[in-house]
Amino acid sequence: MKICMFGAGAVGGILAGRLIKGGGDMSIVARGAHLAAIQEKGLGVRDRDGEWRVVVRATDDTTSLGNQDLLILGLKAHTVTAALDQLTPLIGPETVVMHIVNGIPWWFFHGLKGEQPADHLECVDPGGHLLNSFGREKALGCVVHIACNVPEPGLVEHNAGGTFFIGEPDGSESARLAAIVDALSPSGLRIRATTDIRAEIWSKLYANITGNPVSVLLEAGFSDIFGEPGVRDVMRTVIEESAAVARAYGTDANPDIDERLDGLATLGNAKSSTLQDFEAGKSLELDALVGAVAELGRLADIPTPTIDLIYALTCQKAKIAGLYTPASA
Known part of the structure; x- marks a missing residue:
C-alpha cells in the first residue's frame, strides 16, 4: 500500500x-x-x-x-x-x-x-x-x-x-x-x-473542549483548572452541553463526568496543546474543537450557552493576539 x-x-x-x-x-x-x-x-x-x-x-x-x-x-x-x-x-x-x-x-x-x-x-x-x-x-x-x-x-x-x-x-x-x-x-x-468512529470523536472531544480553550483563557495548567471547584462546575456544564449535542446526532453519550474531570485534574501543571500554541505564537485550533459543537447545537436546536460563551471569549483573546482568523474569512 x-x-x-x-x-x-x-x-x-x-x-x-x-x-x-x-x-x-x-x-x-x-x-x-x-x-x-x-x-x-x-x-x-x-x-x-x-x-x-x-x-x-x-x-x-x-x-x-x-x-x-x-x-x-x-x-x-x-x-x-x-x-x-x-x-x-x-x-x-x-x-x-x-x-x-x-x-x-x-x-x-x-x-x-x-x-x-x-x-x-x-x-x-x-x-x-x-x-x-x-x-x-x-x-x-x-x-x-x-x-x-x-x-x-x-x-x-x-x-x-x-x-x-x-x-x-x-x-x-x-x-x-x-x-x-x-x-x-x-x-x-x-x-x-x-x-462507531463518532463515539470515539465525542469521547476525546469532552477533554479537548474543556481543557483546551479554558487553558488559554486562564493561561494555566490542568490542575489549576480542574482542581478549582468553580471552574470545575463550568467544565461539567460544557460536557453536559456537548453530550446533548452528541445525542442529537445519534451518539449515545452518557460520559462519567466526574471521572473525566478527576483524570484531567491529576495531570498537574501540564499544558494543553492549545495553550502551548498560544504561548508559541501559533494560530489556534478553536473551530473544530469548540465552534463546531456550538454550530451542531444550533442546527439541532440544542442550546449550548456555556460553550458559546467560552468560544466567544477564547476567539477574541486569540484575535487580539493575532492568532485566530475565522474559517469563513
Whole structure:
C-alpha cells in the first residue's frame, strides 16, 4: 500500500517512524527546519527504547510522490484548506483520505443515518469546500490517543499512549478499513478498527473542549483548572452541553463526568496543546474543537450557552493576539 503522511509533526512522525522501523513503508511531507533535518539525518524517534532513526522519503514537493492509496493528514483542522494545492497531486480516484484531527471533522455529516440539517459545517469547512475537493466517499475517520511532541527539528518524542481508532463514517466494516489497519499494524502501535468512529470523536472531544480553550483563557495548567471547584462546575456544564449535542446526532453519550474531570485534574501543571500554541505564537485550533459543537447545537436546536460563551471569549483573546482568523474569512 502506498501511504503518505502529510504533516509529519509529533503524531505523524511517531506513526511514520515506527511503521518504517517495523518493516512498513510511508513517505512524509514536511517543511522548514524539520524537513531539512529529516533529509539530512533521517527521522529521529525518542521513546522507551531510547533514541533511534529511520531513513524515510521526506519532501515538500508532493508532485514527486504521485497518487497515494492512503493519504494521512497530520494537519490541524484550520490549516487544511490552505494546503489543498499541495494535497491535490497525492489524490487519485481510489485514494483514501484519513485526517487525524481533534474535534469535529469536515466529513461529520457523511455516513450519518437519516436526514441531516446540513452536509457540512461552516466553521470547519466553509461552503463544503473540503468535502467537495476531497470527495466525501474518500473520507476515513481517525481518533488518536497519544502523548508526544517535537523537541527539536527532525526528532519526535513518544511519551505515552499510542492508540489509533480508525473507522468508516457509515460504521461499515469495509475491505479498505481492514486493509488500512493491516498496513499500519507493523508500527507496533495499537491500530484499532471501530464501527462507531463518532463515539470515539465525542469521547476525546469532552477533554479537548474543556481543557483546551479554558487553558488559554486562564493561561494555566490542568490542575489549576480542574482542581478549582468553580471552574470545575463550568467544565461539567460544557460536557453536559456537548453530550446533548452528541445525542442529537445519534451518539449515545452518557460520559462519567466526574471521572473525566478527576483524570484531567491529576495531570498537574501540564499544558494543553492549545495553550502551548498560544504561548508559541501559533494560530489556534478553536473551530473544530469548540465552534463546531456550538454550530451542531444550533442546527439541532440544542442550546449550548456555556460553550458559546467560552468560544466567544477564547476567539477574541486569540484575535487580539493575532492568532485566530475565522474559517469563513
